[in-house]
Amino acid sequence: MKTYLFPAIKLTVILIVILAGLYPLAIAAVGKFTPGHGDGETLSYKGRVVGYANIGQKFTKDQYFWSRPSAVDYHADGSGGSNKGPSNPDYLNKDVKGRIDTFLKHNPDIKKEQIPAELVTASGSGLDPDLSPAGAQVQVARIAHVRGITTEQVNNIISANTVQPLWGLFGPAKVNVLKLNIALDELKK
Amino acid sequence: MNTELAGIIFTYALTLAIAIPLGRYIARVFKGEKTWLDFMAPFERFILRISGIDTRKEMNWKQHLFALLTINSVWLVYAFFCLLFQAHLPLNPDGNPNQTPDLAFNTAISFLVNCNLQDYSGESGATYFTQHFVFMFLHFVSAATGIAALVVLFRAMKDKVTDKLGNFWDYFLKTITRILLPISIVIAIILSFNGMPTSYKGKDTLISMQGDTVHVSRGPVAALVAIKHLGTNGGGWFGANSAHPLENPNYLTNIVEMVAQCIIPIGLVFALGFYLNKKKFAYVIFGVMTLGMLLLLIPTMQAEVGGNPAIARMGISQPTGAMEGKEVRFGPAASGYWSILTTIISTGSVNSMHDSAMPVSGFMMMMGMMINCFYGGCGVGFLNYYIFIIIAVFISGLMVGRTPEFMGRKIEAREMKIASLIALLHPFIILVGTAISSYVLVHMPNADWAVKPSAWLASPGYHGFSEMLYQYTSSAANNGSGFEGLGDNNIFWNVSAGFVMILGRFLPIIGPIAIAGILANKKFIPESAGTLKSDTSTFGLMTFAVIAIIAALSFFPALALGPIAEHFSLIK
Numbered sequence: 001m002k003t004y005l006f007p008a009i010k011l012t013v014i015l016i017v018i019l020a021g022l023y024p025l026a027i028a029a030v031g032k033f034t035p036g037h038g039d040g041e042t043l044s045y046k047g048r049v050v051g052y053a054n055i056g057q058k059f060t061k062d063q064y065f066w067s068r069p070s071a072v073d074y075h076a077d078g079s080g081g082s083n084k085g086p087s088n089p090d091y092l093n094k095d096v097k098g099r100i101d102t103f104l105k106h107n108p109d110i111k112k113e114q115i116p117a118e119l120v121t122a123s124g125s126g127l128d129p130d131l132s133p134a135g136a137q138v139q140v141a142r143i144a145h146v147r148g149i150t151t152e153q154v155n156n157i158i159s160a161n162t163v164q165p166l167w168g169l170f171g172p173a174k175v176n177v178l179k180l181n182i183a184l185d186e187l188k189k
Numbered sequence: 190m191n192t193e194l195a196g197i198i199f200t201y202a203l204t205l206a207i208a209i210p211l212g213r214y215i216a217r218v219f220k221g222e223k224t225w226l227d228f229m230a231p232f233e234r235f236i237l238r239i240s241g242i243d244t245r246k247e248m249n250w251k252q253h254l255f256a257l258l259t260i261n262s263v264w265l266v267y268a269f270f271c272l273l274f275q276a277h278l279p280l281n282p283d284g285n286p287n288q289t290p291d292l293a294f295n296t297a298i299s300f301l302v303n304c305n306l307q308d309y310s311g312e313s314g315a316t317y318f319t320q321h322f323v324f325m326f327l328h329f330v331s332a333a334t335g336i337a338a339l340v341v342l343f344r345a346m347k348d349k350v351t352d353k354l355g356n357f358w359d360y361f362l363k364t365i366t367r368i369l370l371p372i373s374i375v376i377a378i379i380l381s382f383n384g385m386p387t388s389y390k391g392k393d394t395l396i397s398m399q400g401d402t403v404h405v406s407r408g409p410v411a412a413l414v415a416i417k418h419l420g421t422n423g424g425g426w427f428g429a430n431s432a433h434p435l436e437n438p439n440y441l442t443n444i445v446e447m448v449a450q451c452i453i454p455i456g457l458v459f460a461l462g463f464y465l466n467k468k469k470f471a472y473v474i475f476g477v478m479t480l481g482m483l484l485l486l487i488p489t490m491q492a493e494v495g496g497n498p499a500i501a502r503m504g505i506s507q508p509t510g511a512m513e514g515k516e517v518r519f520g521p522a523a524s525g526y527w528s529i530l531t532t533i534i535s536t537g538s539v540n541s542m543h544d545s546a547m548p549v550s551g552f553m554m555m556m557g558m559m560i561n562c563f564y565g566g567c568g569v570g571f572l573n574y575y576i577f578i579i580i581a582v583f584i585s586g587l588m589v590g591r592t593p594e595f596m597g598r599k600i601e602a603r604e605m606k607i608a609s610l611i612a613l614l615h616p617f618i619i620l621v622g623t624a625i626s627s628y629v630l631v632h633m634p635n636a637d638w639a640v641k642p643s644a645w646l647a648s649p650g651y652h653g654f655s656e657m658l659y660q661y662t663s664s665a666a667n668n669g670s671g672f673e674g675l676g677d678n679n680i681f682w683n684v685s686a687g688f689v690m691i692l693g694r695f696l697p698i699i700g701p702i703a704i705a706g707i708l709a710n711k712k713f714i715p716e717s718a719g720t721l722k723s724d725t726s727t728f729g730l731m732t733f734a735v736i737a738i739i740a741a742l743s744f745f746p747a748l749a750l751g752p753i754a755e756h757f758s759l760i761k
Contacts (some may be wrong), residue, residue: 007358008260010240012267012330015365019329021324023370024387024412027377031387031411039385040407040435042395050398052265052405056382062397068517077283077312077406079429082540083674085652085669086497087759091513096500107333112504117496120505121513124541130517131511147481170196171440172509172520174545181398 018117051078055126056129057178059074062106063146065131065139068101068118072126082122096120109141133162149187157183194521197490198691200444200526204451206599211452212459219340219369220362229366236362244359247320247509249352250706253341254699256357257334261301261695264327268297271323276749280390281316283406288314289639292722293330295683296332296520300324301567305417305424305537307548307667308678312406312428317389324424325413328375331421333364334452339457340364342575343464345705346596352710359607368453369419376415376449383445384438385411410414410436417537418449419565423537423669431527432516443519443540447527451534454564457571471726474574474653477729481563481736485527485553493525498760514542525550532557535566537669544656545646551655552752553674558666560740561615566667567696570703572733578723579608579704581732581740585721594720598708612699616690623747627654629681640676647674651758655751657759660686665693 023069031038041053051057058074059067067074071082084091097100104112112117116134136158144151217224237244248256269353271278272293288296292308299306300323309315315324325569337360344354353759365646381387386407395404410426414436417423427433437443458478462471493515510521519527531538532554542676543554557563562573572640583605593600631634634643646653656672663670664686677686714720722728 004256004259005263007240007242008256008263009361011236011242012260012263012356014236014239015330016322016326019365019370020326023374024321024325024409025411026374027381028409030378031409031645032303033384034385034387036384037411038278038381038388039390040393040405041384045398049395050292051395051403052393052435054438055403055405057399057403057433058401059399061399071559072475074401074403078310078406079308079312079427079433079543081429081432081673083542083544083647083672084513085544085648085674085755086511086513086547086653087499087650087652087755088648091648092503094502096505100503100505113506115504115505116502116509117507118509118512118517121500121511121515123512123517124263124514124539124545125427125434127429128516129434130519132517132598134508135517135699165192166196166440166444170199170444171523172517173195174518178398184596 026035043178045185048180050074053178054129056123056127059126059177059181060143064184065136065143065177067144067177068128068131069120069122069123070126073152073161074127079127081124081126099142107139108140110138114138129176129178132157133143133158133175136175137179143184153187157187191430193520196440196444197522197526199445202446202575203436203444205454207448208374208452208455209459213463215456215460216362216463216601217375219343224257224367226367226371227606233362233366237358242358243354243450243464247353247482250341250345250702251352251407252359253354254702256336257698261334262740264330264498265297265301268301268323268327271319272296275316275319276317278318282387282389283312285313285316291680291683292678297475298687299669299725300327300422300424300648300688301331302667303420303535304664304667304690304694305337305349305422305571306664306671306690307424307669307682310428311426314672317408319502320408320413320426325416327421328416328424330422331363331371332422333361335566335698336364336368336386336457337361337455337668338702339568339571341702342572342705345462345709346386346465348597349713352632352706353376354709366375367737369416373415374411374418376445378412379445380414380442381411383442385414385442386435387411387654390443407435408632414446415449417538418446418536419453421450421454421534421536423531425538435455437540439518439674440523443523446538447530450538451530451532451564452566454570456569458564462569467724473724473726473729476726477733478563478574480733482533483527485533485557486526489529489550489553490525492549495523497547510548514545528554529557531670532668533560533563533565535561535570535666539670541660542673543670543744548752548756551659552748552756554657555662555748555752556741558662558668559615559619559744560736561666562736569667569697573697575701576608576697576704577732577736577739578612579604581728581735582721582723584735585728586732589721591719591721594714595708595723597713597715598711599714600708604704604707607704611697613741615693615695615740618692619658619661619744622685622689622696623658625685626657626681628662630657637683642681645676651751655755656750658747661689664689666693
């Protein structure tokens with residue numbers, strides 16, 4: 001008892017102070033010097049903070065680029081995926097089918113086989129901030145029509161905001177939906 | 190070559206480029222040779238002096254286990270009570286409630302045993318205090334426990350060692366001060382500069398562009414995420430784990446987190462070679478483990494990149510593969526790679542939702558956890574592999590008609606009994622657990638628990654069975670990932686998985702150390718022409734065959750009812 005228990009308790013207390021107290025405080029101090037100062041990076045429009053750069057938000061209006069479907073309706077205080085299995089009949093016949101129908105209704109120029117899977121499937125976090133460039137391009141005609149601008153203008157916004165693979169070599173290309181939509185609204189003035 | 194595949198190859202190459210020198214460094218630390226972190230020595234002496242520990246006293250294998258189990262019991266009690274009363278403790282800016290007793294039981298065990306199964310969601314089920322002072326603390330010490338246990342095994346495998354196997358506190362503390370803490374600091378800094386929050390500010394509220402009110406959970410995430418991966422723990426800050434954009438903001442952080450969780454398990458295999466001066470032995474083991482990894486990885490990536498056949502039949506194009514439960518910034522290749530590495534390595538963090546993965550992938554992930562020794566968790570991966578080595582030595586010895594010997598010591602009935610028990614324990618607790626839960630689901634669908642059995646499964650049929658099988662597999666393997674559709678926050682799952690986790694942790698640590706301790710006390714027989722060589726590829730393949738037969742085949746009937754049946758129903 002004395003040989004093991006007391007040293008174990010004392011060692012535990014010291015390690016709690018170091019590992020759970022001092023270590024994260026040191027990281028928080030370093031975090032002050034990062035973009036966003038350790039609070040998370042935000043984006044503003046007309047001087048008002050409209051969202052976090054990395055956290056996706058709900059866009060369902062026709063004049064905006066839509067975000068991906070979310071199993072948690074973009075509630076950023078309760079992330080999660082749908083966790084539906086790939087063969088689940090409810091998932092396939094209600095969720096996915098419903099999203100396809102909605103998309104086709106709002107985008108009459110688009111044929112079904114042009115819709116990329118990401119626009120009819122929910123993301124893992126429910127907060128995916130990005131689309132693939134194809135996922136944005138398929139929405140260009142709708143946005144141009146609703147806003148009364150040319151498709152070229154919308155396409156320019158996509159290419160200006162497309163993030164290429166890491167160092168041009170690794171991983172997929174992506175485009176941040178919130179940045180796209182801020183750029184769309186800024187076009188208006 | 191496409192950029193997604195290039196990303197995977199780069200990630201693995203970077204992992205090896207770090208793991209090999211790290212292995213050499215780890216061996217030097219535990220051999221007591223000079224390293225560049227020797228300036229930590231006064232700091233360690235200070236900690237030991239306050240704790241009243243004298244590390245010059247060497248321990249035998251029983252004393253090691255006694256020390257290990259004592260300090261782990263202290264942590265279990267501490268964690269359980271913190272979780273039970275977290276609402277009243279400081280650092281709770283979001284005002285989250287206490288955990289229920291069954292949830293606290295499950296969560297405390299889960300983090301203690303390096304499993305990190307989470308039946309709660311980080312945003313609402315834990316406070317900043319419990320995230321740091323319970324979870325992150327246990328991230329460090331549970332990883333250090335595994336590594337210290339492995340060092341005892343290394344020491345016992347050395348020539349001419351008897352029952353003096355070094356000091357447990359010494360191994361344990363050095364693992365933290367010389368390996369885990371310094372590397373975690375580096376990783377946390379990289380992550381914080383890539384957009385991961387570090388401050389203690391609570392939830393933020395803002396109005397989105399469309400006019401919705403949004404509450405954004407935040408917190409000091411980066412420090413925890415660093416050790417969560419480095420220590421192969423996997424319990425994340427947010428509910429969505431490393432799929433959450435604040436817990437894994439971009440492809441670079443994905444690479445960093447992926448590399449972080451692999452370097453110690455792989456590094457320890459090389460450390461074995463450097464420590465024992467038997468490099469070839471380590472290379473053969475590394476080869477077997479890597480072969481195993483590739484056999485699981487390739488079908489998974491093919492399935493994920495190929496997409497869901499049922500969605501393809503609906504006429505949707507899947508240029509970016511199966512996207513349900515996945516994030517655009519990672520893509521299907523990096524998600525598939527992560528899913529396999531996190532299951533073979535017992536991390537259990539996820540960057541995509543495993544429940545929504547293709548059945549082939551689910552099959553491969555479960556296999557990874559059922560085998561549980563391809564690289565494996567911090568320290569425990571090789572402890573599991575050691576059991577298979579012992580069995581392989583014994584079987585090969587019988588095949589050639591010699592007394593089985595390993596590292597100059599005879600393997601006899603007692604060691605074989607321990608090894609067989611440990612090897613069979615894993616399938617036993619997984620399959621019995623799944624059988625009981627299936628029985629409860631069918632015969633007690635309306636039991637009055639927080640989640641009724643009839644509401645447990647998120648998907649019907651074969652996939653629903655996989656959800657239960659996965660939960661026990663993950664618990665027994667101390668992995669912690671889940672088919673999260675399972676409604677697991679109720680007394681049945683919290684308690685049953687809790688027991689499976691604790692059995693799946695400590696017996697596989699006690700068994701190998703007992704075997705190694707007993708062997709070290711036997712007479713050393715120098716190598717002769719008649720000795721079975723354990724550093725040849727023939728012996729490597731023999732071990733692989735033993736793993737395939739014991740670990741894989743015992744699960745085959747259960748897997749046939751779950752992912753295999755689902756696969757064939759999906760491709761039609």
